[in-house]
Amino acid sequence: MPGAYTRFASGLLFPLHERLKGHATLAVRRRLERTQWWTREQLAALQLERLRALLVDAGRHVPYYRELFARLGFEPAGIASLADLQRLPLLDKPLVRAHTGQLEHEQARRLARFNTGGSSGEPLVFFIGKERVSHDVAAKWRATRWWGVDIGDPEIVVWGSPIELGAQDRVRALRDRLLRTELLPAFEMSERKLDGFVAAIRRRRPKMLFGYPSALGHIARHAQARGQRMDDLGIAVAFVTSERLYDEQRAAIARVFGCRVANGYGGRDAGFIAHECPAGGMHLTAEDVIVEIVDAAGRVLGPGQAGEIVVTHLATREFPFVRYRTGDVAVLGDAQCACGRGLPLLQEIQGRTTDFVVAADGTVMHGLALVYVLRDLPEIRQFKIVQESRDELRVQVVADAGFDAAAEARVVAQFKARLGQPVRVQVERVVGIAPERSGKYRYVVSHVGQVGQAGPVSAPEPALSDHA
Numbered sequence: 001m002p003g004a005y006t007r008f009a010s011g012l013l014f015p016l017h018e019r020l021k022g023h024a025t026l027a028v029r030r031r032l033e034r035t036q037w038w039t040r041e042q043l044a045a046l047q048l049e050r051l052r053a054l055l056v057d058a059g060r061h062v063p064y065y066r067e068l069f070a071r072l073g074f075e076p077a078g079i080a081s082l083a084d085l086q087r088l089p090l091l092d093k094p095l096v097r098a099h100t101g102q103l104e105h106e107q108a109r110r111l112a113r114f115n116t117g118g119s120s121g122e123p124l125v126f127f128i129g130k131e132r133v134s135h136d137v138a139a140k141w142r143a144t145r146w147w148g149v150d151i152g153d154p155e156i157v158v159w160g161s162p163i164e165l166g167a168q169d170r171v172r173a174l175r176d177r178l179l180r181t182e183l184l185p186a187f188e189m190s191e192r193k194l195d196g197f198v199a200a201i202r203r204r205r206p207k208m209l210f211g212y213p214s215a216l217g218h219i220a221r222h223a224q225a226r227g228q229r230m231d232d233l234g235i236a237v238a239f240v241t242s243e244r245l246y247d248e249q250r251a252a253i254a255r256v257f258g259c260r261v262a263n264g265y266g267g268r269d270a271g272f273i274a275h276e277c278p279a280g281g282m283h284l285t286a287e288d289v290i291v292e293i294v295d296a297a298g299r300v301l302g303p304g305q306a307g308e309i310v311v312t313h314l315a316t317r318e319f320p321f322v323r324y325r326t327g328d329v330a331v332l333g334d335a336q337c338a339c340g341r342g343l344p345l346l347q348e349i350q351g352r353t354t355d356f357v358v359a360a361d362g363t364v365m366h367g368l369a370l371v372y373v374l375r376d377l378p379e380i381r382q383f384k385i386v387q388e389s390r391d392e393l394r395v396q397v398v399a400d401a402g403f404d405a406a407a408e409a410r411v412v413a414q415f416k417a418r419l420g421q422p423v424r425v426q427v428e429r430v431v432g433i434a435p436e437r438s439g440k441y442r443y444v445v446s447h448v449g450q451v452g453q454a455g456p457v458s459a460p461e462p463a464l465s466d467h468a
Contacts (some may be wrong), residue, residue: 029139037341047286054320059074104127108127147236151179154205156206187366197222202230208235208237213246230256274349282346358387360423380399397429398429
């Protein structure tokens with residue numbers, strides 16, 4: 001039973017906040033809490049109805065799709081099944097970059113600028129409207145409530161994006177205090193910082209944690225090494241996202257914090273794709289997202305087969321993402337979850353990786369601390385960061401002519417500022433970034449012994465507060 005303040009925050013304060021921002025988040029969440037119990041057939045019918053409306057509107061008002069549909073002879077009003085979506089080509093990051101202006105709806109106003117976290121090595125700038133924000137936040141809110149917690153319950157967020165860390169102005173700080181959310185920066189993992197994180201969590205006594213699994217796992221192991229008990233705080237659940245959740249990480253977080261661990265998958269570009277329920281099912285947000293799994297040739301695969309995740313977000317009218325290649329690899333399931341929800345399942349998530357790196361003085365920090373130096377440079381198309389030792393780091397970049405000597409010097413200076421001035425930072429210009437022998441891409445690779453573990457990840461999934 002939520003406390004009085006939680007009921008006030010989730011029932012009045014946050015809905016008012018969303019309404020003032022022009023978001024329909026509360027109404028969308030209430031609809032999602034009804035439709036989650038629909039049958040697969042009912043959800044598919046809803047997807048088809050919304051897909052047809054999205055494509056009809058895009059054909060009329062989005063220059064990129066108007067030209068594409070005309071060239072293909074595609075009539076969006078005539079689609080009769082979700083399989084008809086396969087008549088359209090895939091959308092990838094290079095296409096979005098090349099046609100950013102043409103992908104904007106002609107009637108769109110005051111779109112918000114976003115960019116991916118860059119863990120893929122290909123940062124992407126794009127725009128989203130209020131409808132998309134409302135649906136993503138509502139879907140995240142619904143999944144939060146599956147675990148018996150709600151907005152207004154005390155929360156610790158261990159995060160690393162400058163979007164969050166750089167926007168803590170007075171208004172936002174006041175909002176976080178009112179919603180009882182405390183943000184801990186995840187970039188630096190020094191002994192001193194970790195002691196401070198443990199102290200902050202004990203002081204806050206949060207009902208829920210949210211963050212990277214590697215970061216929460218690192219904090220858990222540090223607390224255990226310090227002999228500091230953390231399972232007496234009343235933490236109900238730890239929500240993890242943005243990286244692959246390993247079994248040993250789940251076990252360590254659950255054991256040390258005395259809570260359940262809930263995995264989430266999504267991204268700022270692709271949307272809130274899937275979230276784990278208490279019964280263990282990784283449910284797709286089927287009302288808002290159509291997920292296809294495709295092979296290397298773009299052919300759609302069935303349940304049980306691994307391939308790239310391709311997403312069509314049905315609430316992106318103002319900047320459509322239709323058959324968007326995420327770069328992640330996954331397997332669709334065809335089982336029914338024991339929770340009884342009709343939402344289809346992701347059986348397995350595979351994909352990309354970020355890692356921890358170690359500064360010259362031994363400070364452990366998240367690899368995203370370096371990724372964010374590169375991700376907003378439009379002249380860099382791809383990159384790979386390889387830490388050979390505490391004293392040496394290589395940066396491979398695929399860049400156009402705009403990446404000149406001055407830009408390279410700025411990158412080196414910013415890397416040194418994070419890792420230490422004695423560190424040798426070598427920038428290598430290459431024509432392409434090769435995958436690992438496994439076929440998977442890794443864009444931050446550290447050969448220095450430390451706590452970070454390599455593995456598949458998704459693009460960072462936005463927290464509730466990211467869009468709010």
